[in-house]
Each structure stands twice: as C-alpha cells, then as structure tokens.
Amino acid sequence: MQDDHRHYVLEYVNFLRGFLCDDVDTSNAVFDCSNGAAGPIIERLFPDSIIVNGKPDGNFPNHAPDPLHAGSLDMLMCKVVSERADIGIIFDADGDRAFFVDDTGRSVDPDVIAYLLLWSLRPEKFISEVKAGWLIKQQSLGAKRTESKTGHYFFKQAIRKHGAEFGHEESGHxxxxxxxxxxxxxxxxxxxxxxxTKLPYTLSEFVDLLPNTYISAEINFSVPFAAHDALLARIERTYAKDAAHRSTLDGITLEFNNPDWWFNVRFSNTEPLARLRVEARDTHVYDAQLKKLTELLKNSKQKG
Incomplete structure (x- = not known):
C-alpha cells in the first residue's frame, strides 16, 4: 500500500511538472505549506526551493491553516525578506487555495494575481465573481469575462458551461x-x-504599475437568515435609484458614476452572515460609502 501511495504521488508530481516552463528558476521561491497536504507534493515538485511547514501535521503547530486568518502570512513574509526571495507562496490545509507575497514581503491581492495570470495565459474566456474588482472587470486583456456566483459549486458549473480556460475567486481559488x-x-x-519569469521586472514592480483604487476585503456582518429580504429591500430603497448598473446574480451589486464606486452585498448560504465589498477611485468616497454601508448593515439585525 505504501508503494502504491508513493507511485501515485510521483505520477501526480510528473503531471504537474508538465505545466512548468523550462526556464523557470524556483530556487529563489519560498513555499509555506501550512503543515497541510501540499507539503509532500511541493517538496518533490520544487526540491531546490525554500520550503517551510512542509511536514503534514493536523495540529497545525506554526500558524492557522487558512491563509486568510490573521497572522498566517507573517512567517512567509519574514522568510521572503530574510532570504531576499523573488516570491512567497502559501497554501491552505488541503492545497486547493494559494496566496502570494511579492519580493518585498508584501501580500498580493488575489485580483492582482488573477490579472497576472490573464496576462500570461491569455485565455479566450474566463470566469470571475460578481464582486471582482475593477482590475478584473475593466481590464480583461481581450478575454471574454463571465460572472458567477461565489462558491465551488457555481464556479465549476460556470467554467464547464462556458468552456472557460481560467477562473478565479477572491478567496484564493x-x-x-x-x-x-x-x-x-x-x-x-x-x-x-x-x-x-516572463515579466521584465519584479513582481512588486508589476503590482506598483497597476491602477490604484481603494477596495475592501469582504467584511462580514451578522444578519439572521430571516432578515435577508428586508435588508435587500432597504439597500434598494437607499441606493438603487442612483445606480448606473444593478445586478442580483449574487446578492446585490450596484455601480455608480460621478463619483465612481461600487459595492456588493451577498449572503452566506451556511451562516447568518452578510458580506460586503466596496471599491472606489477616491479615498474620501471609499471611506464615506464604507462607513454608510457599515452602519446600514450593522443596524439590519435590529430592523430586520
């Protein structure tokens, strides 16, 4: 049985190696496997790389296995800086998500990584979330973009249905x-x-060349399931009349012109939560609208 396991691991590593370009130098990359399932694969796939937390350990002794958890990226960031590495890559417990750190030790937003992959892969079609940022919505590099609801089930359906070569979620999928x-x-x-490897400059320089906007991560608010409809109705009454574009594919998304900003409010299917994301081109607009929406969502439990 152990020999069979080793055989399947090697088969998988060889399959993955077929996608790695010949001129890629991985010796200056740092991988944090979070003591999860990716470790044994990464150690074989990138033997010359710098690997931390590579041994699977269900106690996750070094940091939480979710890269979105506060502090989970700290070890990777420090290692990238101390090793003067080109990039840092961290996986979650089961290896289906990845997050990235640039050569300065700075976390790179998943939308930026998706844009980098659009530039490199040049797909004809790709799938993004409704709540993707302007970088993805407005600069698709010639690819046809189709929006999907957030979540594995919806994304896997959408990418197959539309024959897309690529898709991305802000959660690192x-x-x-x-x-x-x-x-x-x-x-x-x-x-x-x-x-x-194709870039004529470092990853941090690539990030700094991109248009600057002000965009939040998803912010969670406690909202009972029974209050969802009332909250959506309140949002419609407050904002919809001034919106230039409206979508109800996943919660509600409203986009505005003069000033330019947008937001999405969607609901968790498994928890009594509403999730908010806001983006604006101007910091004052961003701060004001985020504050206003935060107050509305915090009050929804009492008024729902």
Whole structure:
C-alpha cells in the first residue's frame, strides 16, 4: 500500500511538472505549506526551493491553516525578506487555495494575481465573481469575462458551461481548464511562477504599475437568515435609484458614476452572515460609502 501511495504521488508530481516552463528558476521561491497536504507534493515538485511547514501535521503547530486568518502570512513574509526571495507562496490545509507575497514581503491581492495570470495565459474566456474588482472587470486583456456566483459549486458549473480556460475567486481559488476545470493551489503556483519569469521586472514592480483604487476585503456582518429580504429591500430603497448598473446574480451589486464606486452585498448560504465589498477611485468616497454601508448593515439585525 505504501508503494502504491508513493507511485501515485510521483505520477501526480510528473503531471504537474508538465505545466512548468523550462526556464523557470524556483530556487529563489519560498513555499509555506501550512503543515497541510501540499507539503509532500511541493517538496518533490520544487526540491531546490525554500520550503517551510512542509511536514503534514493536523495540529497545525506554526500558524492557522487558512491563509486568510490573521497572522498566517507573517512567517512567509519574514522568510521572503530574510532570504531576499523573488516570491512567497502559501497554501491552505488541503492545497486547493494559494496566496502570494511579492519580493518585498508584501501580500498580493488575489485580483492582482488573477490579472497576472490573464496576462500570461491569455485565455479566450474566463470566469470571475460578481464582486471582482475593477482590475478584473475593466481590464480583461481581450478575454471574454463571465460572472458567477461565489462558491465551488457555481464556479465549476460556470467554467464547464462556458468552456472557460481560467477562473478565479477572491478567496484564493484558481480554476484551470487544464486541471479538469477544477481549482488547485499548486497549479496556481506553477502558473504564477511561469508568469513572473516572463515579466521584465519584479513582481512588486508589476503590482506598483497597476491602477490604484481603494477596495475592501469582504467584511462580514451578522444578519439572521430571516432578515435577508428586508435588508435587500432597504439597500434598494437607499441606493438603487442612483445606480448606473444593478445586478442580483449574487446578492446585490450596484455601480455608480460621478463619483465612481461600487459595492456588493451577498449572503452566506451556511451562516447568518452578510458580506460586503466596496471599491472606489477616491479615498474620501471609499471611506464615506464604507462607513454608510457599515452602519446600514450593522443596524439590519435590529430592523430586520
């Protein structure tokens, strides 16, 4: 049984290696496997790289296995800086998500990584969330973009239905047609390494060249399931009349002109939560609208 396991691991590593460009130098990349499932694969796939937390350990002794958890990226950031590495890559517990740190030790937003992959892969079609930022919505590099509701189930359906070569979620999931239309943190790592090899500058310089906007991560608010409809109605009454564009594909998304900003409010299917994301081109608009929406959502429990 152990020999069979080793055989399957090697088969998988060889399959993944086929996607790595020949000129990619991985010796200056740092991988944090979070003591999860990716470790044994990464150690074989990138033997010359700097690897931390590579041994699987269900107690997760070094940091939480969710890269979105506060503090989970700290070790990787420090290691990238101390090793003067080109990039840092961290996986979650089961390896289906990946997050990235640039050569200055700065966390790179998943929308930026998705844009980098669009530039490198040049897909004809790709799938993004309704709540993707302007970087993805307005600069698709010639690819046809289709929006999907957030979540594995919806994304896997959408990428197959539309024959898309690529898809991405802000939560760190990256989907590839060549990976059976599924998400893979390791596949994302390979394609990002391929992409930065093509760049005429560092990853941090690539990030700094992109248009600057003010965009929030998703912010959670406690909202009972029974209050969802009332909250949506309140949002409609407050904002819809001034919106230039409206979508109800996933919660409600409203976009505005003069000043330019947008927001999305959607609901968790499993928890009594509303999730908010806001983006604006001007910091004062961003701060004001985020404050106003935060107050509305905080009050929804009492008024719902």
């Amino acid at each position: 990256y989907y590839f047609k060549d990976f059976f239309y599924c998400d893979s943190g390791i596949m994302a790592a390979i394609e990002v390494l391929n992409a930065i």
